[in-house]
Amino acid sequence: MTLIAGLRCSDGIVVAADTEHTFGSIRFQDHKLLMHPSIRTASCHPSELKESPFRVVAAGAGSSDYIRMTTDDIRVQVGETPADLNVMTTAVRSAVEHTHERIFRHWSPSDPSRPSLALVVGLRHGTELKLLRTSDIAVSEVETAAFDGSGAPIAHYLAAGLYRPRHTSTVGLNVAVQVFRAVKESGIYVGGNTELCILGQGKVFHVPGGDASYLWGLQAKLHRAIRVI
Secondary structure: OOEEEEEEEOOEEEEEEEOEEEEOOEEEEOOOEEEEOOOOOOEOOHHHOOOOOOOEEEEEEEOHHHHHHHHHHHHHHHHHOOOOHHHHHHHHHHHHHHHHHHOHHHOOOOOOOOOOEEEEEEEEEOOEEEEEEEEOOEEEEOOOEEEEEOOHHHHHHHHHOOOOOOOOHHHHHHHHHHHHHHHHHOOOOOOOOEEEEEEEOOOOOOOOOOHHHHHHOHHHHHHHHHHHO
């Protein structure tokens, strides 16, 4: 099981995923983030860069092999096409449709053994950014925040009291860290590390102006939300 997330912020997009994979009673750790075109790493530190080098960052929930197949397809299509957000969005739709046409059509939608696939995809072209969410064959643009996976209901509830689109990606990243930590403690098969990446020009270790005061109160707000839930 898993938890993936995408947060739109004032200066970028935060994409996150846990690393725990579950097969029956077996659990193991592996990446759930695809970062393209750079070599995949567990995290991105834009504080050391003028801007994020990544054009596509995708987090996947569902059947591991099909997540990798679909994200590889996205990587290949984006790599072969001119850099344009509309073309990149079409590449995501095409890859998702291709997976369903080749694989998922062999199962009835009501079949409990049918594989599942959900993605949160951040796209960048220059200073333009877009956040997409896929659910089954549907691909839609996200204007605020998106969560998917077994931990999504709790994450939605916690984030509702913490996250605001007007916040910087620094704050968004810290919100994601705290939400993931709380969901992992709930014991619903979300675990391992939390992989994070900022797509855009946000900085990991720089908190401007009034954002600092918000972060100081973040832990207290999260504790209150956990007590309620």
